[in-house]
Amino acid sequence: MATIYDVAARAGVSTATVSRWLAGQPVRAAAVIREAVEELGYSPSPMAQSLKSGRRGAIGVVVPDVTNPFFAAVVKGLEQASRGFGYHMLLANSDESSELEADILAELTPRVDGFILAPAHEQDLGPHALSEAGVPAVLLDREVSGGEAFDVVLVDNEGGARAAASHLVSLGHERIAMINGPTDTTPGRGRRAGFLAGLAEGDLALDPVYDMTGDFREESGRQITLQLLALPESPTAIFTANNLMTVGALKALRDMRVRVPDDISIIGFDDLSLGSLLQPPLTCIARPDVEQGALAMRLLLSRLTDGILDDGRHIVLNTSLLVRGSTRAPSAAHAPEIRPRLRARSGGATSE
Amino acid sequence: MATIYDVAARAGVSTATVSRWLAGQPVRAAAVIREAVEELGYSPSPMAQSLKSGRRGAIGVVVPDVTNPFFAAVVKGLEQASRGFGYHMLLANSDESSELEADILAELTPRVDGFILAPAHEQDLGPHALSEAGVPAVLLDREVSGGEAFDVVLVDNEGGARAAASHLVSLGHERIAMINGPTDTTPGRGRRAGFLAGLAEGDLALDPVYDMTGDFREESGRQITLQLLALPESPTAIFTANNLMTVGALKALRDMRVRVPDDISIIGFDDLSLGSLLQPPLTCIARPDVEQGALAMRLLLSRLTDGILDDGRHIVLNTSLLVRGSTRAPSAAHAPEIRPRLRARSGGATSE
DNA sequence: CTGAAAGCGCTTACAG
DNA sequence: CTGAAAGCGCTTACAG
Numbered sequence: 001m002a003t004i005y006d007v008a009a010r011a012g013v014s015t016a017t018v019s020r021w022l023a024g025q026p027v028r029a030a031a032v033i034r035e036a037v038e039e040l041g042y043s044p045s046p047m048a049q050s051l052k053s054g055r056r057g058a059i060g061v062v063v064p065d066v067t068n069p070f071f072a073a074v075v076k077g078l079e080q081a082s083r084g085f086g087y088h089m090l091l092a093n094s095d096e097s098s099e100l101e102a103d104i105l106a107e108l109t110p111r112v113d114g115f116i117l118a119p120a121h122e123q124d125l126g127p128h129a130l131s132e133a134g135v136p137a138v139l140l141d142r143e144v145s146g147g148e149a150f151d152v153v154l155v156d157n158e159g160g161a162r163a164a165a166s167h168l169v170s171l172g173h174e175r176i177a178m179i180n181g182p183t184d185t186t187p188g189r190g191r192r193a194g195f196l197a198g199l200a201e202g203d204l205a206l207d208p209v210y211d212m213t214g215d216f217r218e219e220s221g222r223q224i225t226l227q228l229l230a231l232p233e234s235p236t237a238i239f240t241a242n243n244l245m246t247v248g249a250l251k252a253l254r255d256m257r258v259r260v261p262d263d264i265s266i267i268g269f270d271d272l273s274l275g276s277l278l279q280p281p282l283t284c285i286a287r288p289d290v291e292q293g294a295l296a297m298r299l300l301l302s303r304l305t306d307g308i309l310d311d312g313r314h315i316v317l318n319t320s321l322l323v324r325g326s327t328r329a330p331s332a333a334h335a336p337e338i339r340p341r342l343r344a345r346s347g348g349a350t351s352e
Numbered sequence: 353m354a355t356i357y358d359v360a361a362r363a364g365v366s367t368a369t370v371s372r373w374l375a376g377q378p379v380r381a382a383a384v385i386r387e388a389v390e391e392l393g394y395s396p397s398p399m400a401q402s403l404k405s406g407r408r409g410a411i412g413v414v415v416p417d418v419t420n421p422f423f424a425a426v427v428k429g430l431e432q433a434s435r436g437f438g439y440h441m442l443l444a445n446s447d448e449s450s451e452l453e454a455d456i457l458a459e460l461t462p463r464v465d466g467f468i469l470a471p472a473h474e475q476d477l478g479p480h481a482l483s484e485a486g487v488p489a490v491l492l493d494r495e496v497s498g499g500e501a502f503d504v505v506l507v508d509n510e511g512g513a514r515a516a517a518s519h520l521v522s523l524g525h526e527r528i529a530m531i532n533g534p535t536d537t538t539p540g541r542g543r544r545a546g547f548l549a550g551l552a553e554g555d556l557a558l559d560p561v562y563d564m565t566g567d568f569r570e571e572s573g574r575q576i577t578l579q580l581l582a583l584p585e586s587p588t589a590i591f592t593a594n595n596l597m598t599v600g601a602l603k604a605l606r607d608m609r610v611r612v613p614d615d616i617s618i619i620g621f622d623d624l625s626l627g628s629l630l631q632p633p634l635t636c637i638a639r640p641d642v643e644q645g646a647l648a649m650r651l652l653l654s655r656l657t658d659g660i661l662d663d664g665r666h667i668v669l670n671t672s673l674l675v676r677g678s679t680r681a682p683s684a685a686h687a688p689e690i691r692p693r694l695r696a697r698s699g700g701a702t703s704e
Numbered sequence: 705c706t707g708a709a710a711g712c713g714c715t716t717a718c719a720g
Numbered sequence: 721c722t723g724a725a726a727g728c729g730c731t732t733a734c735a736g
Contacts, residue, residue: 003729014707019731028705046462047402048729051712056399058442058463065428069625072424076417079445088460090410091443093431108440110398111410250629272626273421277602279631355713366723371715380721400713403728 002040010036058088059300060112062104063140064096064120064216069273070243070289071118074140077293078116085301087113094120096215102126109135114300116293119144121184136303140296142186151299153292153315157190157269158197160285160319161239164267165198167283167321168237172329173265177210177235179224179245188213191241191269210235214245221248229256236264236330243270246282265327269319280325287319354392362388410440411652412464414456415492416448416472416568421625422595422641423470426492429645430468437653439465446472448567454478461487466652468645471496473536488655492648494538503651505644505667509542509621510549512637512671513591516619517550519635519673520589524681525617529562529587531576531597540565543593543621562587566597573600581608588616588682595622598634617679621671632677639671 004022008015011032021027021034022044036042050056061078063071079089090108094101098120105115105126115137119127127144130137138151168176178195181188196206209231214220221240225248228234240246246268250260258264260280268284275282295315302308356374360367363384373379373386374396388394402408413430415423431441442460446453450472457467457478467489471479479496482489490503520528530547533540548558561583566572573592577600580586592598598620602612610616612632620636627634647667654660 004731005729015730016707016709016732017705020705023731026705043462045403045729047399047408048712049731050399051397051403051714051729052731054712061443066418067421067424067428069419069421069424072419072421075443076419076445079443088442088463089444090440091413091427091431092441093428106395110395111440247626247629250626254629274599274602274624274626274630277599277606278626278629356715357713367714368716368723368725369721372722375715378721397713400728401715403713403730404715406728 001045002042004042004044006040007033007036007042010040056111056113057086058090058112059297060105060108060115060117061089061091062094062101062108062115063091063118065093066091068244070270073289074118074293074296077290077295078297080290081294081297082301085305087301087304096120096217098124098126102129105130109133114138114304116140116296116300118142121182122186122189123184136300138296138300138303141292148312150312151296151303151314152312153296153299153317154186154190155287155292155317156319157187158194160269160287160321161191161194161241162198162201163319163321164239164269164285165195166201167267167323167327168239168265169199169202169204171237171265171327173237174204175207175210175233175235175237175330176204177212177228177238178206178241179212179214179221179228179238179249180241181214181216181245183213185216187269188216188241195239214241214248216242216244218244218248218251221245222252223248225249225252226256229253229258234264237327238264238266240266240268243268243272246270246272246284250278250282260326261328262331265330267327271322275322276324278326282322283324283327284322285319286322288317292317353397354394356394356396358392359385359388359394362392408463408465409438410442410464411649412457412460412467412469413441413443414446414453414460414467415443415470416446418443418445420596422622425641426470426645426648429642429647430649432642433646433649434653437657439653439656446470448472448569450476450478454481457482461485466490466656468492468648468652470494473534474538474541475536488652490648490652490655493644500664502664503648503655503666504664505648505651505669506538506542507639507644507669508671509539510546512621512639512673513543513546513593514550514553515671515673516591516621516637517547518553519619519675519679520591520617521551521554521556523589523617523679525589526556527559527562527585527587527589527682528556529564529580529590530558530593531564531566531573531580531590531601532593533566533568533597535565537568539621540568540593547591566593566600568594568596570596570600570603573597574604575600577601577604578608581605581610586616589679590616590618592618592620595620595624598622598624598636602630602634612678613680614683617682619679623674627674628676630678634674635676635679636674637671638674640669644669 004015004018008018013029066072092104101120117137118140119142122145124144140153143152180192183189212224214224240249271284271286356367356370360370365381418424444456453472469489470492471494474497476496492505495504532544535541564576566576592601623636623638
């Protein structure tokens with residue numbers, strides 16, 4: 001590989017001049033240098049440049065799981081927004097583990113100029129180590145306790161979950177279950193709070209037997225749904241707190257031959273790529289994903305390139321309720337008013 | 353940040369000794385050095401190390417689109433297989449564009465030790481530039497013409513597509529359409545060849561009006577399906593050549609209220625994450641994805657760490673036919689034998 | 705605008 | 721096993 005010395009020699013100037021030309025500064029020998037560069041096929045070594053300048057030219061992206069369509073979309077948004085700024089993306093999955101996340105951050109820190117991070121848990125220490133090291137980070141979809149100084153791009157978890165609750169309440173449901181994610185994550189905490197608030201507005205409380213916590217993965221959604229169906233008095237409606245758990249719940253429902261929405265209503269936080277193709281189509285709380293990634297990247301770039309040093313900026317994106325076919329009023333067999341009478345005879349259609 | 357000089361000074365040894373200790377070589381002052389490193393919170397600069405050693409510690413991953421669940425799974429496999437080897441992943445999307453791909457490769461080349469690449473088209477020049485530059489690359493899911501020297505991990509496109517054709521033929525279909533991807537991609541070429549072969553085994557040919565080519569994206573699957581449905585004699589079965597186009601086709605079918613499999617059968621290459629939840633569940637050609645990524649990474653690592661210099665190794669993964677509910681024998685109204693008679697009266701149920 | 709020179713933080717023959 | 725020294729390929733005050 002040709003070095004800057006080769007170019008300088010060939011062009012008959014000093015390496016300093018070549019370096020200036022590379023940086024776009026006005027240089028007398030511009031034409032000769034360009035020629036030498038082309039003939040030698042020269043391209044500067046990013047490693048050497050970084051060593052001198054301290055600029056790494058890379059951004060670390062750490063998400064729980066790229067396999068989750070939401071995060072895949074986020075990554076796409078990140079890339080779109082960063083195009084043309086000369087940064088590359090170092091991607092890693094934390095697999096929802098705070099330990100792995102901390103390791104990854106430590107590994108990546110000396111290699112990047114900043115981070116886009118969706119922390120596994122709100123108690124994660126990794127992000128704080130970052131701010132101590134002076135590496136800017138914007139938190140995506142999830143906050144961290146004591147992390148007010150970070151830029152954050154969130155979705156309106158409370159508002160979305162509240163809308164889900166209101167929707168179910170307005171349909172007449174009373175036996176309503178929530179399959180939530182860990183409450184030590186921002187989405188888990190926010191969606192729970194919002195859901196409880198929405199129920200409260202309908203003078204309902206979340207019955208402890210219907211108050212379930214999974215781990216945001218498909219399998220936990222499936223298992224918990226199975227548990228709910230096995231209850232002596234199973235719920236007439238379920239709110240699943242994210243896309244993957246919704247899929248798990250739907251699979252459990254199908255396996256148990258529970259009809260949606262006849263026997264049970266289901267509404268999920270996050271739309272599914274095939275949400276509109278399901279039978280019935282999924283009622284859900286939809287939200288931007290690619291845009292959320294793009295927004296986060298723009299915040300980071302503004303710190304990196306404009307040297308912005310404000311306090312943490314908070315952006316909260318709106319959700320929207322998509323009423324499709326998976327929710328409806330509870331069937332007569334489950335209607336609260338007549339439930340006791342019917343149950344004395346039938347034992348309840350869904351409790352088996 | 354502490355440098356190796358700080359550590360050396362504190363430990364009372366030379367930087368050479370510290371460097372050797374870092375590399376795991378036996379050193380007398382090991383204990384003192386360790387202490388100094390801990391007290392200073394020293395961690396070596398990867399940039400400086402790279403500049404000296406030439407080892408970049410990163411692998412470039414270039415795929416058409418991480419948003420495609422197949423590639424998201426592949427990326428997960430790549431990461432799993434590389435864990436513990438000390439490499440980081442630089443991820444970029446080519447967006448199915450050969451030009452963007454070439455730019456990305458040029459940008460990334462000086463920063464990585466090797467590439468995992470799913471080329472946009474078989475004529476791409478980018479990969480050849482790589483081998484000229486001496487940067488190892490393994491091709492994933494897609495080959496490149498004249499690229500016999502590359503390691504490649506493919507899926508059995510021919511076999512899978514042939515199985516799809518056989519399945520439809522065995523059900524009695526004759527008016528069979530294929531919605532393929534670009535034939536200048538390995539999957540497009542292979543799946544077409546396999547499908548034609550499968551039809552030929554049933555003494556059938558692919559009618560030119562049923563021989564469609566999209567771009568592997570959802571929207572093209574939708575558009576083409578609409579075109580097929582508008583045909584005076586629409587097909588009784590469709591084979592879609594990848595996951596995204598299958599989704600598009602299903603949406604078109606739903607929008608046009610065409611019943612599956614009553615009015616039309618559909619089989620896709622690639623399973624969908626919700627494939628089993630659809631009504632009817634999707635019949636498809638399934639294949640490994642995470643494993644394909646892991647395999648590709650192992651090939652690359654073997655070149656990188658063991659310095660293997662063999663000729664290109666080819667791995668072809670098997671597909672499996674998942675017969676679910678979206679395919680069945682053509683209905684009487686479409687049965688070839690009696691079609692002419694019926695059509696004289698009804699005009700055909702699906703042609704509207 | 706330009707060049708000589710120092711230095712970014714390491715690693716690695718070379719000599720001991 | 722260890723240290724002095726050169727050098728990886730750049731950039732950037734400094735002096736002109």
